Amino acid sequence: MSIAHEVADRRVTIGGVVAALLVLVIGSSVWDLPLVDILTVGAVQRTLRAATPIALAAIGGLYAEKSGVFNIGLEGFMIFGAFIAAAAAWIVSGGGTVTQAHLWVGVVTATLACALLTVVFAVLTVRFEANQIVAGLAVWFIALGFAPFSSIVLWDGVSSPSLPNIATLTVPGLSSLPVVGPILFDISPLVVLTVIVTAVAWVGLYRTRYGYWVQAAGENPEALDTAGVNVNRVRFAAVILSGALAGLAGATLSVGFAGGFTGSGVTMVDGRGWIAITAYLFANYNPIGAFAASVLFGGMDALQVQLQTVGISLPSSLTGLFPYVAVLVVLVLVGRTRMPAAAGEPYDTED
Amino acid sequence: MTKATVIERILIATASITLALALGALIVAAVGYDPVLFVYSLLYGAIGNVSNIAFTLRQSTMLILAGVAVAVAFRAGVFNIGVQGQFVVGGFATAVTILVLAPILPGGLIGGLLLVVVTTVAGILAGGAYGALPGMMKAYADANEVITTIMLNFIATGVVFFFVDQFLRPAGAAAPNTEQFPDYVSLPSVLFQSSSFSVIGFGVALATAVGVYFVMTRTRFGYDLVTSGHQEEAAAYSGVDPQRTIVSTMAFSGMIAGLTGSLFAIMILGYYSDPSTFPTYGFDAIAVSLLAANNPIAVVPSGILFGGLDAGQQYIGFTLDMPSELVDGIVGLVVLFVATPELFRIAGLRAGFGGEDE
Numbered sequence: 001m002s003i004a005h006e007v008a009d010r011r012v013t014i015g016g017v018v019a020a021l022l023v024l025v026i027g028s029s030v031w032d033l034p035l036v037d038i039l040t041v042g043a044v045q046r047t048l049r050a051a052t053p054i055a056l057a058a059i060g061g062l063y064a065e066k067s068g069v070f071n072i073g074l075e076g077f078m079i080f081g082a083f084i085a086a087a088a089a090w091i092v093s094g095g096g097t098v099t100q101a102h103l104w105v106g107v108v109t110a111t112l113a114c115a116l117l118t119v120v121f122a123v124l125t126v127r128f129e130a131n132q133i134v135a136g137l138a139v140w141f142i143a144l145g146f147a148p149f150s151s152i153v154l155w156d157g158v159s160s161p162s163l164p165n166i167a168t169l170t171v172p173g174l175s176s177l178p179v180v181g182p183i184l185f186d187i188s189p190l191v192v193l194t195v196i197v198t199a200v201a202w203v204g205l206y207r208t209r210y211g212y213w214v215q216a217a218g219e220n221p222e223a224l225d226t227a228g229v230n231v232n233r234v235r236f237a238a239v240i241l242s243g244a245l246a247g248l249a250g251a252t253l254s255v256g257f258a259g260g261f262t263g264s265g266v267t268m269v270d271g272r273g274w275i276a277i278t279a280y281l282f283a284n285y286n287p288i289g290a291f292a293a294s295v296l297f298g299g300m301d302a303l304q305v306q307l308q309t310v311g312i313s314l315p316s317s318l319t320g321l322f323p324y325v326a327v328l329v330v331l332v333l334v335g336r337t338r339m340p341a342a343a344g345e346p347y348d349t350e351d
Numbered sequence: 352m353t354k355a356t357v358i359e360r361i362l363i364a365t366a367s368i369t370l371a372l373a374l375g376a377l378i379v380a381a382v383g384y385d386p387v388l389f390v391y392s393l394l395y396g397a398i399g400n401v402s403n404i405a406f407t408l409r410q411s412t413m414l415i416l417a418g419v420a421v422a423v424a425f426r427a428g429v430f431n432i433g434v435q436g437q438f439v440v441g442g443f444a445t446a447v448t449i450l451v452l453a454p455i456l457p458g459g460l461i462g463g464l465l466l467v468v469v470t471t472v473a474g475i476l477a478g479g480a481y482g483a484l485p486g487m488m489k490a491y492a493d494a495n496e497v498i499t500t501i502m503l504n505f506i507a508t509g510v511v512f513f514f515v516d517q518f519l520r521p522a523g524a525a526a527p528n529t530e531q532f533p534d535y536v537s538l539p540s541v542l543f544q545s546s547s548f549s550v551i552g553f554g555v556a557l558a559t560a561v562g563v564y565f566v567m568t569r570t571r572f573g574y575d576l577v578t579s580g581h582q583e584e585a586a587a588y589s590g591v592d593p594q595r596t597i598v599s600t601m602a603f604s605g606m607i608a609g610l611t612g613s614l615f616a617i618m619i620l621g622y623y624s625d626p627s628t629f630p631t632y633g634f635d636a637i638a639v640s641l642l643a644a645n646n647p648i649a650v651v652p653s654g655i656l657f658g659g660l661d662a663g664q665q666y667i668g669f670t671l672d673m674p675s676e677l678v679d680g681i682v683g684l685v686v687l688f689v690a691t692p693e694l695f696r697i698a699g700l701r702a703g704f705g706g707e708d709e
Contacts, residue, residue: 138687145680152674331494
């Protein structure tokens with residue numbers, strides 16, 4: 001697709017972004033909003049941290065949907081990931097002092113365990129042709145029940161005791177550079193990991209043979225089948241990848257940034273899985289775009305803190321709603337994203 | 352979903368519930384609790400004595416109404432995951448109108464009756480409007496309704512909390528609660544001695560289920576709604592405006608959710624509060640409706656079943672040293688199994704039952 005086509009196709013999105021920027025600039029001059037005070041180094045760091053779990057889950061979700069399976073269970077797998085990471089770190093520490101190594105064990109365990117859980121989801125949706133939307137909702141409900149349940153069994157409460165966070169990577173010397181120093185050289189390894197995952201996902205989808213298979217499985221499974229590739233095997237792999245990445249995304253919340261698992265209400269994941277779906281739809285299934293969209297939603301999260309620091313006092317019950325409102329605005333502006341033609345359709349081989 | 356006969360559906364529903372409960376008991380045993388005590392307590396909490404039955408029926412009332420709201424949308428091929436938000440908004444509209452109108456209107460039986468009716472209508476309208484919103488987003492901007500309705504749930508909970516907390520909380524009150532409604536604004540608890548359950552409420556739920564069934568099977572609106580769910584193209588060719596149908600379906604579904612909220616405010620609470628502390632009827636209703644194959648009449652037994660599970664769960668939470676959250680997980684498993692009729696069909700074939708088709 002040529003750039004001209006791309007621009008014409010995405011004119012609503014592009015128009016929306018341009019309009020939002022205009023509102024921001026006009027708003028800052030008319031109401032004298034101190035933009036410089038809002039866009040601080042701290043805000044950029046908070047934005048990147050808030051974007052991390054959303055971007056990881058979004059990239060997983062887009063692979064699944066590209067291959068023809070709408071994994072609407074991302075939110076649920078993130079809840080499992082957040083809980084399992086905290087639980088694993090706590091258990092390997094013997095219930096005592098949780099070290100950095102224990103936290104990383106938690107991250108790896110959560111990723112692998114969610115990959116395993118997704119095998120069940122993949123079997124039900126691909127092999128047994130479960131209604132993908134209903135099964136995905138079921139994953140959410142199951143996680144909402146079992147994560148706090150397991151938390152009570154383990155810790156006698158729906159939340160974990162407070163845990164340390166994964167430490168930031170600080171490059172001596174470079175980190176003391178102005179502006180770029182703290183942003184690029186005093187950074188959470190999980191943010192770095194997310195950037196790497198984004199790049200690898202982009203190359204994997206658009207430049208490798210497996211990536212072409214994923215796209216074909218979602219667009220034209222018959223052709224892929226005729227070419228002798230097992231459609232359902234490609235879908236299995238993509239769905240399991242999406243679960244693993246959602247598990248990793250959950251882990252970045254509980255042992256990466258929040259210092260433990262919170263299981264009250266809708267849990268600490270708090271809708272980020274649903275926001276992740278919007279992120280990749282906004283980006284039209286492009287991993288780099290999904291990362292950018294996640295940064296946008298992460299920025300909404302960070303904005304509440306920034307508004308307070310510049311003295312615009314909105315009740316936190318309202319500022320906390322920014323990301324959800326942003327999701328609605330994006331969904332309405334983006335309009336018709338072209339879904340992969342065979343998404344949502346189980347594929348039956350003739351034999 | 353794949354087509355199935357009524358008997359197949361009942362079999363699938365029974366198998367789903369049984370399998371989910373068995374898995375739940377297995378997990379209870381695995382983490383070192385007594386599974387027999389768990390199942391016994393679940394049953395005792397649901398139907399063990401008169402007050403437990405009243406509690407089951409109270410939960411059933413809410414779940415039947417919310418379940419019908421979900422079923423209406425699912426029937427039309429639209430996923431309304433926003434019943435919880437519409438329920439919160441409907442209840443809020445009812446609470447606000449009660450608090451505003453009560454000092455103006457006369458008290459006593461007549462005034463109470465008038466207030467209940469007027470404020471319930473306010474709740475229904477508010478819920479309908481809040482449901483129409485994602486309907487319009489889907490119809491005119493093609494925004495996925497699963498995601499928009501979930502976002503609108505978060506927004507409803509946050510905004511209603513903001514209003515209750517900032518404007519409706521009496522001076523000096525510690526909790527974000529509104530003032531109590533006047534005593535005469537309530538439903539009399541005819542059969543059961545319960546301050547939060549009235550047989551009238553249960554009657555409203557039954558009447559709604561039957562009424563909606565008739566609307567869907569006997570009216571033009573219902574016909575358009577169901578055909579656009581099953582056969583979108585056929586509906587369009589027969590002159591149904593698909594966009595308008597989506598909006599009116601969601602509005603209709605939201606109205607029933609709003610009615611659920613009104614009944615919750617009047618019959619159960621008697622004031623209004625922070626919606627994040629409310630029971631998640633809107634989500635559980637998804638399980639209720641799916642188990643009932645989205646049939647408004649079948650929602651009644653399904654709602655009673657889940658009402659019993661809910662009551663059993665509360666009983667376990669109060670009396671046993673066992674995390675009652677497990678029951679929420681079991682409800683999720685029921686949804687997962689109901690979504691996978693193929694699993695049971697193949698299991699049935701293997702076991703040698705009814706393998707004539709396919």
